[in-house]
Amino acid sequence: MDPNSYKDFYEVEADKYAPDDSGYYRHDRYFNIRHFSEMAGKAPLRILDVGCGNGYQLAPLAGRHEVHGLDVSEANVRSASEKGIKAVLQDVESEFPFSDGFFDVVVCSEILEHLFFPEKVMAECLRVLKPSGRLIVTVPNLYCLRNRLSVLLGRGAVFIEYPENRIHIRFYSITGMKALLEKNGFRITRVLGQHFAMNFDWPFRVIWYMHGGNRGLRLLIRALTLGRYAPARPGEVLQFNLFRLLGRLFPSLSPGLLFYCAKADRSGV
DSSP: OOHHHHHHHHHHHHHHOOOOGGGGGGOHHHHHHHHHHHTTSSSSOEEEEETOTTSTTTGGGTTTSEEEEEESOHHHHHHHHHTTOEEEEOOTTSOOSSOTTOEEEEEEESOGGGOSOHHHHHHHHHHHEEEEEEEEEEEEBTTOHHHHHHHHTTOOOTTTSTTTSOSOOOOBOHHHHHHHHHHTTEEEEEEEEEOGGGTOOGGGHHHHHTTTTOHHHHHHHHHHTTTOOOOSSHHHHHHHHHHHHHHHHOGGGSSEEEEEEEEOOTTOO
């Protein structure tokens, strides 16, 4: 693909894809990435978001940590910079503009499925991480429950078929992603399922619609979480935690996957 055409495509996509925290309890990826980023050590950490988009993902950490971002879209770089991220215009399939061992954490979220050469990105992530650094990768799961059922019934899989999905050019499973990470110098310490609601959410819509001020539901959530939550929108919080639980229990059936990785030592351990 012509590099200029590639860049132009994502400039247009920047206007269309501009998530923010208004959907925080609908998308557990937001929570997971921020949580695992801060598991890497004490603040302040130096964090890189590869393909940072408009910066929504790690902007809440920018006040406590030094957050950098790379993105091919000028519009995204401007938006991320306004959110306190040190964003740089960069094709992520080329060499990163950082020295070896510069970062404590590298986040590569929902990026690899868009790339022609994901191995190049993995090599650069490895290079810029400190020896004790951590890599967080998220990708869509080709073999999620919804895709399996759709293919079994002969209906096709909208997650992967063109034109419904016209921007993904690589597809991953747990096994394939593990092989890619391990081949490129990483040791996987945790695999987590995400976005379970994308399999099906109709049984939970009644909970969703009860989000506004149901006293009994608030009390139930407080009891189940030992008093840690007193949510204003209890249906959203309950649904969020139910789907996170399903993702932890059945990662291979989840529409999204998160891999939390360390650098492997020279022996591959």
